[in-house]
Amino acid sequence: MKENREITIYDVARVLNLSPSTVSRALKNKPHVSRETRNRITEAADKMGYRHNKFASNLRQKKTQTIGVVVPRLNSYFMAEALAGIEKIASDNGYSLLIAQSQESYIKEQLCISTLFNSRVDGFLVSLAYDSSDMEHFNILFKKNIPVVFFDRVKKCNNCVNVVIDNYRAGYEITTHLIEQGCKNIMHLGGNMLRNVYSERFCGYKQALLDKNLTFNNNFLVVSDMTSKAGSDFARRIIRMKQHPDAVFTSNDTTAVAIIAELENAGIRIPEDIAVAGFNNEPVGRFIKPNLTTVNYPAREMGETAVSMLLNRLTNSQAQHADTVVIDHKIIIRESSVRKTRGSQTTKTL
């Protein structure tokens, strides 16, 4: 079957003895077209199988009504939720989404940015890759004044908006909670400290220790890639320790769940021997035993906020814009961190 030639507004115009401009106006619901002509046009267009050509239109208008989204990975609970929110709001506002994943790689991230840049997306929504060290690949965007909103994994930079939660406070609060449960040797599993989410959670954790007059020991911090495997490895490392910690705060739930499974496997009781707290509030935390103490990370809301900020900037470029939006978080205390016998357990030798 041959692809038949596409119908254009010229074809419609010719059939109706009108000019292309009138047809364009009618089809775009612009004013200055009589009701009758408009009806004739839409009807004929329909009948003839006309379809709008977005490229020609984009080319002409130098706008694409498209947002470029660059994220480290598509397959995480957080990102799936955030994207769902982003897509909803974008499409409600007549925007399409071009989505690319950097696969946690700086190099790939540069590539994604440049591809979407060439695709002339109107604006960018970005969560940084695991190891993105500098921001130079964004300069082409800044130079052309293309708005960029970062969310989740952000970095401050000129004239772009960050959407985050207060990771520092969240880390501080959840660590304080562990301390209040009587824990004194609290280890932390984190990710690359280049990333705000990991470094701030860590700083909050550390400060909480200091504020309660607990010493922070460098051995308490383990940096990993925060995969399920990293969680298991971390747990095995604990199991091998002569003196194991009495609590663990880890920067995501994926690792938290793996840690719990591995520790219990080794006969360590949670939370009696080791209390565990995660981060993100993924659904799995509600279903495992013991239920996981964690921090609610409003994924969908962050996505929605980020895209709203972007749209606002796109449609209303004069307006004053906040440079950082902080969304509320919430500590969710469940079984995995609540000591039945308060304050009685401390360090213990396996």
Place this chain on the structure above:
Amino acid sequence: MKENREITIYDVARVLNLSPSTVSRALKNKPHVSRETRNRITEAADKMGYRHNKFASNLRQKKTQTIGVVVPRLNSYFMAEALAGIEKIASDNGYSLLIAQSQESYIKEQLCISTLFNSRVDGFLVSLAYDSSDMEHFNILFKKNIPVVFFDRVKKCNNCVNVVIDNYRAGYEITTHLIEQGCKNIMHLGGNMLRNVYSERFCGYKQALLDKNLTFNNNFLVVSDMTSKAGSDFARRIIRMKQHPDAVFTSNDTTAVAIIAELENAGIRIPEDIAVAGFNNEPVGRFIKPNLTTVNYPAREMGETAVSMLLNRLTNSQAQHADTVVIDHKIIIRESSVRKTRGSQTTKTL
């Protein structure tokens, strides 16, 4: 800050005293440009901040190097995995992804299709909405000979490819497993029977019962929207029953997990009182207690296969194409369905 005018190949050409065509050829790595000119051009383009204009190019070539993806929801484990696979392969092959979600609604699905159609995507990857009843909205695509590959939630139609697992067999096998564990009254929680995934799993389940000379009772089937809440509701319904079933086979893990939680909450033991089997092999199933028996649903692989089929068709439109690709599934037997005392338990009154 004003947006400065974009640099075009004309600008580059003027500066170098060349013609736009030569510049175009050089930038696109086409033949018939001397090495020296090519170098001069790429260098100048770089220096001048030239960026390729995809629209102009698309307009001219009538190709977009873009794939349209229409899925019911972005925020599910399955879809996140599938999309990750799709994006990877697409971008490796120089294709971009325009992604839209139908939000499980037929109406919205029609809208998505038509928007992406106007965006002139080269081909479509589609998983159908929960309640999509007919396929008429795809006719515009078929008419223009735009290739469509369905995955997961599919429907047979002319000249388009389906990527699935053998849902019937999977349902059959897992039900047989439950029967072999001594279960005789097996209830099924399913989704809209318009969707292949739900109807086929159900049919497999039913046939397994019949083949083992167990009667299928209409009350055994409950149709729901397969959310976590639907799982809880279903469990509560069981709890209220005079004579509760001795097993449950449900068509996804989200509901399975909710069912287990709710049943255990009511003092029902899993699997001793009621065995539970889910579908999809989501990570949560490995971490809950008891571990969840389920069917491995190769999400990423399905996505990868679907996009590969599409790319193959896009680049090689003459070739013969399979109309259905069936990916291997696997029953994963875990604690939630394994009776310690084989065959001894049957129906039981609460």
Place this chain on the structure above:
DNA sequence: TTGAAAGCGCTAACAA
């Protein structure tokens, strides 16, 4: 190897 020129389909400024 390079250039000239037409045209992809649409929109917007201006004219009628």
Place this chain on the structure above:
DNA sequence: TTGTTAGCGCTTTCAA
């Protein structure tokens, strides 16, 4: 209210 016209930036055919 409708029409004329130019041009968005690129690619490609044909000619040099």
